[in-house]
Amino acid sequence: MPLRQRVALVSAVGVAVALVLALLIAYFVVRSEVRGQIDDSLKAQAGLIAGGDLRALGEGIPAPSPSAGGPAQYSQVVASDGTVVADFGGLRLPFDAVARSVATGQGANAFEDVHVEGSSLRMLVFGVGGGAVELARPLEAVDRVTAKLRLILFLICVGGVGVAAALSRLAARRVLTPLAEVASAAQHISETEDLTRRIEVRSDDEVGELVRRFNLMLDSLEASRTALDRSVKDQRQLVAAASHALRTPVTSLRTNVEILQETPNLADDERHELLSDVVEQIDELTTLVASLIELAREPAQSVHFEPVRLDELVDQAVVRARRNAPTVAFDAKLESLVIDGDRERLVRALNNLLDNAAHHSPAGEVVEVSLSDDGLRVRDHGSGIDPADLPHIFDRFYRGTDSRGRPGSGLGLAIVRKVIEQHNGLVTARNAPDGGAIFDVTLPPAQSKPTGSETASLRRPPRP
Incomplete structure (x- = not known):
């Protein structure tokens, strides 16, 4: 029944x-x-x-x-x-x-x-x-x-029982309709996997609370499935894009190795040039694979938060950038700033951000790096960012119009955004009025700030 x-x-x-x-x-x-x-x-x-x-x-x-x-x-x-x-x-x-x-x-x-x-x-x-x-x-x-009283009371009893039965059926239908809707929704979801269906909450009693909880469960399941679908889609796009990105350096590396293998009598200068290309291509592959591994990680996987002197990490990144791009000058003005973050990931993001600025700066130009309580700003004096590229520069494997003829994988800024978002921060890009691009990074400060010498303001002049 x-x-x-x-x-x-x-x-x-x-x-x-x-x-x-x-x-x-x-x-x-x-x-x-x-x-x-x-x-x-x-x-x-x-x-x-x-x-x-x-x-x-x-x-x-x-x-x-x-x-x-x-x-x-x-x-x-x-x-x-x-x-x-x-x-x-x-x-x-x-x-x-x-x-x-x-x-x-x-x-x-x-x-x-x-x-x-x-x-x-x-x-x-x-x-x-x-x-x-x-x-x-x-x-x-x-x-x-x-006898007359018995007849009257009997008729009242029969009528009362009939009315009670009708009212009970009506009340049961009213009370149990939400439960029937929950069962119908569950059956619909099991048959169609459609998580968009919701049930109207008609009361504030226990049945209404059950319906509300059921709707919240559907919201959570729908959000989880949406996130899962997005993750699967992103992984598929990552694999497809990685296959395309790896094809060129692997093919070039294979060609150079085959030449070295099949031509033992190469001149020393030609052999040296080929070996230099091989080393460069291996470095490019190593960087690309490391970037792919970083992007393939789950958002919160292996993120280890600890108090970090961000000014020290930025200073180390500037030193590295000067070494890798000797034709570009770096002007660093850094104030002491402590945040809660993952040192390894922050270093990778800062290196990518400064490498991008150096990559788009002509020889002899200056990259300005400033750090304060308001955040980090990296400003180059290159050609700027094409307005059509601005909405996409942080996408995976996206390369701007002026970058497509240069080496690179299009993953550097994508890693920057991912790392900053993992730290509950924000990174934005825009064009400077007088030319060049400006990248702003904001990160929440540490829960407890250091005292004493650690809060002293640091001013570093440009290094030659």
């Missing part, structure tokens, strides 16, 4: 039981009240007779006033041996064991329901000197009232 029907059935049964009990109580209360009025009228007449003489009562029984219920319809005076002294009303009342015990003084006054000649009577037996008096009233009127 479906849950909705079970809930409706249980609710209807519960209401029906409660209604039946309430109607039974009402029936017995009304029945007892009506019969109690008859008992009161009999006791009122008995009060007038109490203490009377048996012979005197045989001549007539006093009757109460109409306000007290009037006289009994049937009455009978009997001696202790059962002899009827007198009867009134034309109906002989029974003299049973209860009446006998009262007449002989062995029992207390008592009420009885008796049947005489097809009539139901309510009879009171009470003792008088030497015998007992039996007073009786017919119960036909009471029976008619109680």
Whole structure:
């Protein structure tokens, strides 16, 4: 049986039981009240007779006033041996064991329901000197009232149970509809893998909270799958782009090695030139493979945060850049700055950023490097960045218009962005008004700053 029907059935049964009990109580209360009025009228007449003489009562029984219920319809005076002294009303009342015990003084006054000649009577037996008096009233009127009451209460019970069943079914449907929607959504997702479906929250109760939690779970699953799909797509693009990027240096390296292998009698200067090309191509492959490994890592994989003097790392990167690009001057103005970061990854990002600036700076130009609490700025005086290239310069394997004829893999700035984002920072690029490109890097400071000499401002003049 479906849950909705079970809930409706249980609710209807519960209401029906409660209604039946309430109607039974009402029936017995009304029945007892009506019969109690008859008992009161009999006791009122008995009060007038109490203490009377048996012979005197045989001549007539006093009757109460109409306000007290009037006289009994049937009455009978009997001696202790059962002899009827007198009867009134034309109906002989029974003299049973209860009446006998009262007449002989062995029992207390008592009420009885008796049947005489097809009539139901309510009879009171009470003792008088030497015998007992039996007073009786017919119960036909009471029976008619109680029968009509039973019919009315039965109809009320049937109608109430029907209404309760309908309301229970409606309430069960209203309460369980969200659960049915959750089940339908789960089935839909299992069949179609569509995580975009959501369920309307209709209430603030436990069922509504369940629906909200289900929607939050779907949000989380959808975000996870979107991230997974994006990661798979990025990995596929990375593999495809890496295959293309590796093809040229590998082919060139293979060609040079084959020439060296197949031509043992090369002139020394030609052999030296080929070997220099081989070494350069191996360096290029090493750099490219290292970059690919870096980009293939998960965003938070192996990131080890510790307090790092960023000014020292930038200074080391400037020294390296001067060594690798001797035709370009570097003007470094560095202030002490401590951040929480991964030293190895920051070094790689800084080296790539300065190599890019040197790569696009003509001989004799200056690359300006400044570091302060506001962040790191690297400014070159080259040809700048083509406006069409600006939105893409941090993409993997993207190479600007003026870079496509030069060596390089197009991964350097992509690594810069990835490392900076792993440190909850931001890197941006723009063109300077008077020419050249400006790269700005902002990184959050360390949670606790060093004191003393570590906070001293460092100013380094350009090194030759």
